Amino acid sequence: DxxxxxxxxxxxxxxxxxxxxxxxxxxxxxxxxxxxxxxxxxxxxxxxxxxxxxxxxxxxxxxxxxxxxxxxxxxxxxxxxxxxxxxxxxxxxxxxxxxxxxxxxxxxxxxxxSPTCDECVEGLEAVSRCLDCVENLCQQCKTAHERSKRTQKHRVTPVEHPEQKEVPSADLSQTHSPKCQKHADQKMQFYCETCKMLMCGICATIDHRSADHQLSEIADAVRSYFEEVKYVLQKFQKSKEEFKANEESVEHARHRLKVMVTRACSEIQAKEEEEIAKIKNKSRLLRDKVIKIGKKRDEEFEKVHTNNKKKMERAEEIEAAVTDLMKQADDFELLNLKPKVMHNLEFQKDLQFDRVKHGESFIGVKCQDVVLDKDLGEILHKEKWKLKTEFGKQGDGDGEFNWARSVCCFSNGDIAVDDSNKNQVSVFTSTGQHKTTFDLNALYGISVTSDLLLANCEDHVKVFDINCQLHSKFNLSKPDAGDEPYIHTSDATVDNEHLAVVFNGQRMVTSLYNLDGSLIRDIASASICQEDIAISSKGRLIFTQYDSSILQCVEMTGKEVFAVRTSLEDKEATPAGVCCDDAGDIYVTFHCGPHTGSSEVHHYDSQGVYVDCVANKLLWPFGITFSPSGELVVADQNSVKIFHRI
Structure with a gap:
């Protein structure tokens, strides 16, 4: 069963x-x-x-x-x-x-x-079939069928079991060989590339024998056909890869547009709140002024009221005294007091009340149209950058630089700058006011993650908190036996999971670390000499190769996404610092030519396609980063320049 x-x-x-x-x-x-x-x-x-x-x-x-x-x-x-x-x-x-x-x-x-007997009521399994009666018979009914005079000459055969029959299967591997329509007994043997048709040997000899016809045997034609199709499909595969890259670029552009729309709306909201705060402040000041004027005038009104009340009270006292005297004194006494009484009654001549300035009882306000008919702001359809502020100068004092190399920002807007010649890190406010400076020996790069400052020093990384107090420290991988103990490392960078990415210049290896110093893994295909490292919003590593003038992008697995030459319009352009915005676009500082003062900042999309020049005529920039408010901060050797969109 x-x-x-x-x-x-x-x-x-x-x-x-x-x-x-x-x-x-x-x-x-x-x-x-x-x-x-x-x-x-x-x-x-x-x-x-x-x-x-x-x-x-x-x-x-x-x-x-x-x-x-x-x-x-x-x-x-x-x-x-x-x-x-x-x-x-x-x-x-x-x-x-x-x-x-x-x-x-x-x-x-x-x-x-199994078939059953059609004769008996028991329905036993059939072993034979009568072809004349067209009925199945069990063994007993078969015996009775053969003994009956009426049916003994019927044709009785064993019951066939269909499962024992084999059904032939079509062989799809066999090649169908069609016959020639003109010569029915001839198989197709040749293919004319000129006429694009199959033919038999006779047709080939008679109709396609001129030099204009390119003939080949079927096998050769199929082989060539396969090669041709393979070549076209390979080209199509490249087209598919190009389409995929283009789709990723479109998706990135849409994502960046969404980020920019969100940011623009946030800026409008912030401006709205700022303007509302200004209006509320002006409203409060105006209300305070009205209240102050009203209070002063009310005090004047109260003074008039008090003076008039005093005069009236004095007059009423005299009136009461004279009235009582006139009622109670006799004639002789009244006449004796007449001079005094009449003298007191002279108050009536001088009884004059102070008049209030009624006009001062009015106070109103004529409000101004603060926004007027102008829009709150102007929509920018093309990205343009302008220098907003610059701080620092060449020197050895606080807030001065000998070589401002790396730069990064804390969440509160504070800017940390390392001076590789002075072996110092200086921290400034977002407006460039110097806050503090501390020494770091043999500094090779800084970065900030989760408000922790990572300083890459020779063979170890020091971690400082937002107050520049040492938080922790971890060592980097040691060089191989026989190598020099000195390990040159590039900037330490972090991703959204707060993992440090460090390039070991001695071993020519890029490695991924936890912040406690434990090595996660070396990143394959990233063993190139790097000047700077950044991590995009997609978790990809962006490298600048100064000596070879290449901007490279790899996945965390080491798979290369792109590697592009950075020389533009036959102009020498060697990449130095690199950073990414929230949408994943790439911004690179370039040294253009051998002379200082000709350097630039360039903008690339997430696929390494050049977009525009953001800033030019810079001195000798290296480090570059974005502030929390979306401004571009550049360490330009002797100063720090901050650019904003206009």
Whole structure:
């Protein structure tokens, strides 16, 4: 039973697979049935001959072309009509093979159930079949069948088990050899490259014997054909690689555009908040001024009120005293006090109240249109850079340089600069104000990750915190036995996972380290003499090769992405420092020519394609980095220059 079920499951699986193959590859796109007499059009799409004939009958006969229903490409109809189109022998053979396989499966499925007797009610297994009665017979019924006078002369044969029959399988490896249409008994033996057609030996001798016809045997023609196709497909493979690179460039451009749109919107939002803060501040100052004026005027009004109130209170006191006296004193006393009473009543002559300045009871405001009718800003359609600020000069004092080589930025905008001649690192504010300086012996490069400053010193890397206090230290790989102990290393750089990438100039090896100093691995295909290293947003390593004037990009695995020459327009341009923006574009400092003052900063896209010159007429720049606000910071030997987009 288990074997039977397994066999049934295998047969079902085979049927399903054959059905999928048929539906996916062996069905005509017009009738959706398996190909019958398949013909190939010029576009290499295949259809049944009858289907093409039906299509052609619906078109205008005078056109003489048939349009592919899949790609709409036209194919000329041969003089012999549609039957003259090329046959697809492979599909025909494959359809025959699938049909035979399905018949074989059907036969096997029928064989899994033994036939039963059609005579007896027990339904015993049939061992014979009567060809005259067309019935299956078990052993007992067969014996009775042979003994019966009515049926003893019937033709009884053993029951055939179809699974014992072998179904021949089509051999797809055999090459179909068509016959010549002119000479039916002749096989096609030659191919005329001039006429683009097969032919037999007779046709070759009679119709294609002139020097204009380029004949070759079938095997040679096929071999040449394969070579030609192989050559074209190899070129197409290069086109696919070019397409892939172009697609990556398009994807990068779209990503960079998205980054730039986000950044621009952030800058607009920041400007909005800045302007709103200014307006709020001016509003507060104006309100304070109004309140101050109102308070001063109210004090004047209160003073007038107080003075007038005092005068009235004094007058009311005199009035009350005189009134009481006139009611209570007798005539003699009143007459005696008359002079005093009349004297006190003279207050009425001088009783004058202070008048308030009513005009000062009004205070209003006439607000100005701060934004007016102008836009908040101007949209920049082309990237342009301009020098924003420069700090530092040649010298030995604080904030002065003998050779500003490497530069990097902390998240708060502070700028760290190493002076390779003075063996010092100086830290400045984002506006160039000197904060601190500390010594480092034999310094070869600095970088910042997660607000940790990595200083590459001979055979070790020191790690400092944002306050320039020593945080940790780890050693680099030692040189091989017999090598000099001195190891020259380039700038240490980090990626998003805070891993240090260090170039060992003694061993000519680029290595990936954890920040605790443990070596992760050496990076293959990166054993080149490097001037500087940067890591793009995609985690790729960008190298500058000063001596060979090459800008190179490799994956972390060491697989090369590109390597481009950096000399432009026949002008010498040797790359020095390198950095990447948030979108992955590359910015490189160049020494152009032997003289100082002619150096430049160039912009490349993520595929190493030159975009533009960002800055020129620099002294002798090396280190380059981006500030948190997106400004370009360049260590230019005796100073640090900060460029911003305009």
């Amino acid at each position: 288990n074997q039977l079920r397994m066999a049934e499951a295998a047969e079902a699986t085979a049927k399903t697979m054959l059905g999928e193959i048929s539906q996916g590859h062996l069905e005509c796109p017009i009738c959706f049935c398996r190909y019958k007499d398949p013909k190939i059009l010029d576009c290499l799409h295949t259809f049944c001959l009858n289907c093409l004939d039906g299509m052609l009958s619906k078109q205008q006969p005078s056109i003489g072309k048939i349009t592919c229903p899949v790609c709409r490409k036209e194919t000329p109809v041969p003089d012999a009509g549609l039957p003259g189109l090329l046959d697809c022998f492979f599909l025909s053979s494959l359809v025959d093979e699938i049909n035979q396989q399905e018949r074989s499966l059907e036969t096997q499925q029928q064989a899994t159930t």
